[in-house]
Amino acid sequence: MQNISRFISKNLFHHKDLTGYFEPVLQVFKPSWRSGYFRAQVKSIRVLCENALKITLKPERKWPIHTAGQHISLTTEQQGRLISRVFTIASGAKKLKETGLIDLVIRTHDKGNFTPYLGELAMNSWVNISEPMGEFIFDEQSNHTTLLAGGSGITPFIAMLDDLQANTQNHIHLLYYAKPNGHLMVEVLEKFMTALPNFSFELLHRSGHGSFTKYVSVEHTDELLVCGPEEMFIEAEKFCKSRQIPIRAEHFQAIRPTQSVNEAARFKVRLNHGDLEVSNQDSLLSEFQSHNKPVTYGCGMGICHQCQCLKKKGIVRDIRDGSLSDNSEELIQLCVTQAVTDLELEL
CATH class of the missing domain: 2.40.30.10 (Translation factors)
Structure with missing residues (x-):
């Protein structure tokens, strides 16, 4: 019965399920x-x-x-x-x-x-x-953990410290890099110092303190956790490899288009049911149709949102105003979007 419902929803109402079709009505009440x-x-x-x-x-x-x-x-x-x-x-x-x-x-x-x-x-x-995602979580079995944060990369460590018990036996040292006077949540870190006897932290900035490597005690680091920009992760990965220290990380980076939007180019699109190559000269919807890829759509003008999908990675251009997205997750409409880099989409 569930499969029949999904078939009807997709083929008659252009939605994954019937609730999506009644979305505008439900939003009146919720x-x-x-x-x-x-x-x-x-x-x-x-x-x-x-x-x-x-x-x-x-x-x-x-x-x-x-x-x-x-x-x-x-x-x-x-x-x-x-x-x-x-x-x-x-x-x-x-x-x-x-x-x-x-x-x-x-x-x-x-x-x-x-x-x-x-x-x-x-x-x-x-x-x-969305539902919670990711596997960057704290290992309470470790005895000595060093945390390395850059800028807004402090956020997962705030959450981890928030959930630790006061009697934890894990000795935790945080190295937090940011621009001078740009460190976030410092008052919260100071409260953790009182609540967690085995926790300590240092506020650092690249221009005044240099590389983090001189602040890491190799003898007292069973694992290094890193959250920050790409260059911080690369440096940390090399350091840990040379000293045989386990490392786990979340890092973020910006991607820029490699081609002018006026220059013809082709890009790879990774889909949840197979990959394809598309041109940057036409909409993703038109490209998908030319490749006989099944895709839900309606008006084809960016009004009805029926060709909406989730962009997981990559940069796209909005045909209507020429604006470029960033590399983060974003809901896009295939009919008014062109590829500017390689993409990963979830249809």
Whole structure:
């Protein structure tokens, strides 16, 4: 019966399931309700510094409890367009169980097409979040752990420390790099120093302190956990390999288009049911159709959102205004989008 329902939904209503077809009606009673998403209510927004916000959300009850260190995809609607970005949860599961709340600490960028609008979210308004994702979690069996954070990469470590018991036997030392006076959540780290007798941290910046390697005690590091920009990860990986120290990491990097949008080029698109090569001179929808790839679509003009899918990685161009996305996860419409780099999509 379930398979019949899905067949009808896909072929008659152009949705994965029937609930997606009735989405506009359900949103009248449950704002921001969307098929396949979880809802979360905005409970507070706090400015941490000039370009950083702390957003506290209350997920709906059916949202799965996360493990400290995991991340979520946050989706908001901006001018009728759904945009998603991935952020690490900056609070532990203990806080969620006690208060029903989670925190996100987010760096904002004035020229971005997502983060500048987060400060404008209304109190008690609704956003969408994904289920918790990722395997970057703390190993409580270790005796000596060194944490290496860069910029907003402090967030998973805040969550991990938030969930640790005061009597933990693990000795934890945090090396936190940021621009001078740009370290986030320092007051929280100071509270952890009081609550966790075996925890210590250092606030560092590259220009004044140089490489992190001189601050790592090889004798007292069973494992190095890294969260920061790509160059930090590369340096840490080389260091750990040379000293045979186990390393686990989450790192982020920006990808830039390698071709002008006016220059013909072809890019690889990785799909959940096979790969294909597309041109940057036509919409992804047209490219998929020319390759006989089955894809749901409606108006073909960017109005009905029936060809909407999740871009996991890569950069695309919006045909309507020429704007480029970044490399993060984002909901896109195939009919008004062109490839600018190699892509990974989830249809």
